[in-house]
Amino acid sequence: NIERSLELDHPTIIWNVDDNHAVAHWAELDARAQPGEQTILHLRTAAALEHDTRYIVVVRGLSDTMGNEIQPSQALRALLDGEITDAEDVESRRSAYNEYIAVAEDHMGVNKNEIQALWSFHTASLESVLGPILSMRDDALSRIGDGLGCTVNPDGVEDNYNGDGMTYRRVRGTFTAPQYLLEERAPTLLSRDDSHNPVFVENREVPFTLIIPMSVYNSSEPSPLTVFGHGFLGTGEGHVSGGLRAWGEIYETALLASDFYGWSSDDRDGISMGIMNGYYFTHQSDRLQQAMVNHVVMIRTFKGICSDLPEMMGDGGRLLVNTSDVYYTGYSLGGNRGPSLLGLSPDVNRGALWVGGAAFSHQIERCTQYDQFDDLMESVIGYPSQLDRAVVISLIQSLWDATDTNTWTTLSEGWGDRVQPFEMIYIGSIGDLQISNISTSRALRNADASILSSSSIHPYGLPITEGGEGTTGNVGVYFDGGFSHAPEQNLLGQEPHPAHNWVAGVDAAHRMAFEYLFNGYVVDRCDGSCVYDAA
Template sequence: MSAPTTGPTSTDTSTTSVPTTTSDDPTTGGPWELGACNPIDPALRILPYPSLFHMREAETATGWRVAFPTEALPVNSNMVEIDPVYLNEKDGFSTLGALLFYFADVDLAGTVGHQNLAEFADEGAKTVLLDVETGERVPHWIELDMTAPTPAQRLVVMHPATPLRHGKRYVVGVRGLQTTMGAPVAASPAFAALRDDVATDDGSVEGQRAHYELDVFPALAAAGFARADLQLAWDFVTVSRENSLGRMQWLRDDVLDAIGPSGPPYVIESVTDADCADADTTIGRTVVAEMTVPLYTVTDEPGTLLTRGPDGLPFRNGEKEVEVLIRIPCSLIDQPTATSGRVLQYGHGLLGGKGEAESGYLGRMANDNKWIIVASDWTGMKSEDTIGVVAVLTENPTDFPAIPERSMQGFTEFIAAMRLATGALVDEPTLQFTAGDNSTYSAIDPSRRSYYGNSQGGILGGAYLALSPDIERGVLGVGGMPYVLLLPRSADFDQFFALLKSYYPDHRDIMVLISLLQNLWDPGEAAGWAWAMNREPDPAVGAKQVLLQVAIGDAQVTTLGAHIQARAYGAATVAPQTRPVFGVEEKAPGFTGSALVEWRYTDIPDEPVTNVPPDKAFDPHECPRREAAAQQQLRDFLETGVVNQYCDGPCEGLRSVTCP
């Protein structure tokens, strides 16, 4: 593959364009120096995004590295620039990132949207996302960014409908688009010069010519996208798995080495008993333990980063204390026969805390099924992180890695909590009870371990479950991936949008910013672990089974994100399915494997087709977890791995009844 020429060294990120005479042979000429702005999409310096234009050859797993100059990145209204130092640690772009480009006054009629995904492979499709190595078209859809206040600020956003492969090159082609007046969209002068083989004196055009001639136009032509028809085309390389996930895998292995099979040291902070003779009591004992675990961040506070040694990997930076909540149901306390239960680790919602595990419905499920609920705050995405998250997004996005990297510290704490619960706590006196024959028994069965997370617990849980060596099955409630897809469609993000708009008056910069940050977010959320869950699992942890339970019209986490998860995990819908989902097979209940189950609430408005949130006044986000059929399905799945169906026909209900 020929690289865009960058002057005398492959690591040069100069932003000075050097006009040079071109040669009749497109593979010679130069040397050229690429500027900060790719002229083939001149609307913003960074477009089209992501692009090989902003990469350089390097000794990495992919053979490339990201090489953004500061000048290419958005600047806020306080003239604060983004330092690309953390972006440029990557050897490629996210496998589930958004792809961005811009045409003024464009009409997307006749393009592939998320409602007609099957048309991505049609001969007449107007866009293509091409795996260069295999020549296969990748399922995707495009849409205008309707979160923008005016048509002039609406980028065209392309979303992969399935995760891209790690460390591979992809080519994007666009053709046949028209303006709202019905005229063909005009290619930029720079792209037209490349397409039509017209020489220019622009080094940023000529420096790409050989690459387009050898690696871009031929790949598109082989896929049926004739060079003469193209309005825009570009390519990029995805991040290697090693580069994306390596730090987190190191953290997992190191914390396991530090705490051992029994888990970390701990002390019991409190024990609270309830009267199980009361028919309304479900949880008979609540224990709060404080465990001591390794600290891997620079400080133990919001806004901090992981430590980085000379090799770029983290290192232990002392210790920290973490509270763990353990809830023992009445059905496991002082039973006639010794009875030990499954440990169900719970992941809480957006910027919340472990107290969410004290919800009444969860207590009833625990009591009915003899489960011990274990929960801790998700460091990085708990309530005390709120101010830090806001500050990073608005004031200085350079520090954005603090959000996923502090969450990665949180992953180590979840790993430690599970090891503690199924290790040292098995013999903890406060978790020992008396059977009818006066023998004692532990409430905990250390061999039975599962994960259940809702909302943020379903998003981050998709990473934690793939990462954990101790859990083989998990349920992700109203979750999804990636964040770049979820945030614009989430009512929870409206307040953050309002803040961002005050810092970035051109809304296109906001969408660019969210897309850029996905590259850094991957190891801290489900998107980065899409392949690791069960398609290409880490041999150290094995493949996982996942049950996805979601609500159509969710105003906080769009079901489109769960559809991407389902395709990534090889999940099936359960007959009778609520609606067909592209790329997801319908199976008769009673199967093993991963599954997607959607609930439709017939008393709420239809979900928007565009990338805006549904009306939160009718939000069914809380409903699936409270459905008896969902709870029964969840029980069977966690206990046996079998996916059963307890809905009477397709899973439907009334929001006003289930979660008013």
């Protein structure tokens, strides 16, 4: 009951000190706790916390499995009781804790004798999180102008690709992009100056795949261009060349894709190294940032110097793709990457995000895709203690924040002259075992989104909209195929499970997605209820 957490008699309180209000959250015991170890109590905020803001956390009223009231630590008891100790690390905190206690008593109405745990923290500023990647983006765009060029592979043009009559042409090649990574392959770090801003290393070739559907060829007008974001540990080529080509055929749009380095097929070894040594997640985070800049450069390049490639023309030199109209859609990981691309790119401002969510640290323990790394992470060369694993996952979030949905969904209204406004539709699937519904709902709350009235669930904190031309801005909708639900606890569900991929084939879902992309508003195509009997 998230709303209950805002009441000041709730056992756990997260308090925004700067604005004096409670923060919506829920608490859950770690279902992954190991025998012989303490059990972590997770506090999960319903939405992202404010940046550069001070918070105080109070815990009270908790009992152990025997019904005994949990006691504060000896150090906290001394601070609460005003008992002077000979412990320097306790006494150095006394002044600060006196302030925490005063805030708890005066603003939250907490009796200090009931406090079992008490601490404070200060969140990072947006400048510290996004300054470096915005600097890299600005430098890259200044270097390329309208683009540095594209090269089609010698065997990169395939007419009637796959022979199914759905694709007029597949084009594979590379575009030239400024690179800030020291090396081309993982593991590698960004070159940085003394201010931690990335420094240009060299230009490199980055792969792209362009799908021109048969419907685009048959159309009398050039089609818009939709950038497609691939799934976890995949590639742009692999995903845009698969079954989702059907979207391009149905909605008469060309599809363009590249790789999201950091979470692409080339990153398995780098991720494994990070699991064994958390330092290497810095390398992975840096590759993620380079990947986002690559996509920004790709879009600018195809709007500019590569907007009239011969391979994008039909009979008689007729241009098939109008790259002045660019949209974004992404599935799974591609849904996660969508907000950062929309925020970073000045050339695309609307996206349809499929089964994506916010905050990797909120997703990992509930995501069956990460099961392939569990054995390594739990081994003696990884982090055999669940206490350590939980802490590592939480800490690594700070490395991912520069590209994470949790950061960028809060900026959909823009950020000064550095991030332009953008808008999104989120399409979720009930029972999803790869991107949890709680993660999708978090992204929607971050973005101050509305939820379609026909959505199969109406998550906490989202105003309801009926759909139609007035339903603009950020919108969410959940589809329910009648599949078994994901575990409520921070555990993996049982695969195979269809919910994650099923929704891509639902006519109402992709109609709403592409109508939103092209028109800017959501029409309810569920006839009042997005509940299906697909199971």
